[in-house]
Amino acid sequence: MTTEKQQCKHLIPLFKCLIPSFNSSFIFREREMVNVRRANFKSFWDKYSDKPDTNSMMLNHSAEELEASDRADILASLPQLHNKDVVDIGAGIGRFTTVLAETARWVLSTDFIDSFIKKNQQRNAHLGNINYRVGDAVGLQMDSNSVDLVFTNWLMMYLSDEETVEFIFNCMRWLRESGIVHLRESCSEPSTGRSKAKSMHDTANANPTHYRFSSLYINLLRAIRYRDVDNKLWRFNVQWSCSVPTYIKRSNNWRQVHWLAEKVAAEDGAKETSFNELxxxxxxxxxxxxxxxxxxxDDEKYVWSEKIFSSAIASLPSNSTFFLYTPRTISPFCHINAHSLAETFNANVWNTEIVPEYYRTSLTKSNNLKDQRVRFGWNENLASSVKYWQQKEALFDVFIATEFLSTSDDNTIRQVPQITSSGAKFFTLEPVDEVNEGAMKERLQKLGFTLESFTDVTDQAVAAQEQYFKDHEHLSNEKVIRKNWVLLEMSATN
Known part of the structure; x- marks a missing residue:
């Protein structure tokens, strides 16, 4: 076993992993494959090296129309950088380097195209706190615990799966405790969507880009457990995932996705993850x-909960802002139709998902329906989503959820009114063991809510599920959740 680990260290520095023994010819072939792959990517970008401008950076003939707005979206999502050290990887001509350096203590700006870095140096010559480096992100060498922010914007989609895992391990190693990594990728399709007219990709040659599912990046960030040289185990706390607003507004594209994750100590009992495993x-x-x-x-025609909520919310005013919470812990089909609400009430709707795979399907539906009033975000739990909106000082007029009370702790439930406006309406569809209005009223009072309406909707919920599965023939083997169901309308007491 020790010999295997030693062999692995020669192949993949800095990572502990268990892999089978490799003979020298296999290692040589692997290295050759990596070299060919990186050469292909280098060749791909070399085609744009004589045009170090915004269009080339974004591979979009119309980039100038949206660059400033896109950049503002990304920068607004970052934490405060005063007295922080930053590495901007894949920086190109320095779209973000400039603003990062205006706030941060020190910035390392890197790219593997020499002409891009030269342009970067020219535009930032007035700033004295930037170091520049020409080189591939995969081979970037930095000290452990040396930066507070690893910033990338369109990087991992140019890396193989192996290189992506290696890069995330490196991010963990480079970051100090509580350090942040920002990632942004084109998921499932290019930033230009399906428009060939806007794209600068050369259709005559193969496009080496990996348009991965958004859920894969969330799962990777959440899964990694890294042991440092001091034998401390670390993980990433993924704070959020959401679409870049500019691409929704300008391109009807919800699949431009970015994430923010913090390096924190791993949970008790956690085990180190191997490179091969990831x-x-x-x-x-x-x-x-x-x-x-x-x-x-993906082909869901409607959501069965619509039939349960419809009469209760019929009198809600138009032009409101809705916050939806759909954990789907009891069933992947127990959620809320955000698009129907947007259409019915001409409402702006934010829907929080907590399962990465369901989040991805919600982005797909948004891309198909193209209703810009509807946005989806992923958070690990409701508390994380509430914190996200508290930081943005947002207030919603209506809160609608499934499993709100059954999946949230008391402290989180008490915090929800902090992101709602005065007089906001609260609705939740709850699976319960016992239909007990008195006990529910008492519990809500302790949590800062007044129970306005309590309805036993068990029969309707079961019937709605049965009809839903009949109408979706490919789901005929799915099970109806035959629990007691209650629909609650509430108001915040404070």
Whole structure:
């Protein structure tokens, strides 16, 4: 076993992993494959090296129309950088380097195209706190615990699965405790969507880009457990995932996705993850899992809960802002139709998903329906979503959920009114063991809510599920959740 680990260290520096013994010819072939792959990517970008401008950076003939707005979206999502050290990887001509350096203590700006870095240096010559480096992100060498922010914008889609895992391990190693990594990728399709007119990709040659599912990146960030040289185990706390607003507004594209994750101590009892394990999950397991859920959810005609909520929310005013919470822990089919609400009430709707695979299917539905009033975000739990909107000082007029009370702790439930306006309406569809209005009223009072309406909707919920599965023939083997169901309308007491 020790020999295997030693061999692995020669192949993949800095990572502990268990792999079979390799003979020298296999190692040589592997290295040759990596060299060929990186050469292909280098060749891909060399085609644009004589045009170090915004269009080339974004591979979009219309980039100038949206660059400033896109850049503002990304920068607004970052934490405060005063007295922080930053590495901008794949920086290109320095679209983000300039603003990062204006706030941060020090910035390392890197790219593997020499002409891009030269342009970067020219535009930022007035700033004295930037170092520049020409080189591939995969081979970037930095000290452990040396930066507070690893910033990337369109990088991992140019890396193989193995390189992507290696890069995430490196991010963990480079970051100090509580350090942040920002990632942004084109998921499932290019930033230009399906428009060939806007894209600068050379259609005559193969496009080496990996347009991975958004869920794969979330799963990778959440799965990694890294042990440092001091034998401390670390993980990423993925704070959020959401679409870049500019691409929704300008291109009807919800699949421009970015993430923010913080380096924190791993949970008690956690085990270190191996390089090979994560590669297999990224390359195969998670991919296949997402495809299976796509087959079930992508063609969803309607949501069965619509029949339960419809009469209760009929009197809500138009032009409101809706916050939806759909954990789907009891069933992947127990959620809320955000698009129907947007259409019915001319409402702006934010829907929080907590399962990465369901989040991805929601983005697919948004891309198909193209209703810009509807946005989806992923958070690990409701508390994380509430914190996200508190930081943005947002207030919603209506809160609608499934499993709100059954999946949230008391402290989180008490915090929800902090992101709603005065007089906001609260609705939730709850699976319960016992239909007990008195006990529910008492519990809600302790949590800062007044119970306005309590309705036993068990029969309607069961019937709605049965009809839903009949109308979706490919789901005929799915089970109806035959629990007691209650529909609650509430108001915040404070």
């Amino acid at each position: 590669v297999e999950l990224l390359k195969s397991t998670w991919q296949q899992g997402q495809e299976a859920w796509d087959a079930k959810l």
